[in-house]
Amino acid sequence: MSTIISACWQYLRAFVLIYLCLFVGNAISALLPITIPGSILGMLLLFALLASQILPAHWVKPGCHVLIRYMALLFVPIGVGVMSYYDELTSQFGPLVVSCVVSTFITMLVVVYSSHMVHRERIIGAPADEETGGKE
Template identity: 50%
Template sequence: MAYLRSFSVILICLFIGKAIQHLTQLAIPGSIIGMLLLFIVLSMGLIPSSWAKEGCHLLIRHMALLFVPVGVGLMNYLDLLTANTLPILLSTIGSSLIVFLVIGVATHYKEK
């Protein structure tokens, strides 16, 4: 019963997020809006975190399996990926360095 309630909470937030994205035509995917909505609902205490805990733990436990279809789907665009290898690598390395820098500076100021 806990899994049913948990997945219901997660799916309701997902569907509301998709509806918000569809109605407002935002450039943010509906799944991200739904995740933010779930975070807001849980952090404000509107629903207890135990209601979503079981489903979240199950999804996190099997997260690697959920990436298999995405990896297989990338094989359809292998020629596009090889043609753009340098920009992809530069943007990945550059954004990672920016994140590391921001986290380092924020940690430095927080520890003072």
């Protein structure tokens, strides 16, 4: 019986913490002069709490596993909502495809450049000006 209560407590704590971050993100979003979705701010808040280890990861892990397990089911209402705009999507198909291709290409370039900068060969223990070849 105590294991059932313990499991229920872990799930309840995980969902309360996740939703608390969501609600705080929505509140911050309402206060900001620019438009940033509250869910994104809540996710960033949750990430910051987990990364700084203020919030232990094992507290939110049970809820995360449930959400990830049923993630495909959570996309059904969004898909149905998109289908209600079928006429608008077909009339704007060309600009949508162009913007997707261009943004994908830009994202790939940024990732390639960032990866190149992060993984470039460095000499361990050398002064900073020797690594750059004396160029500044």
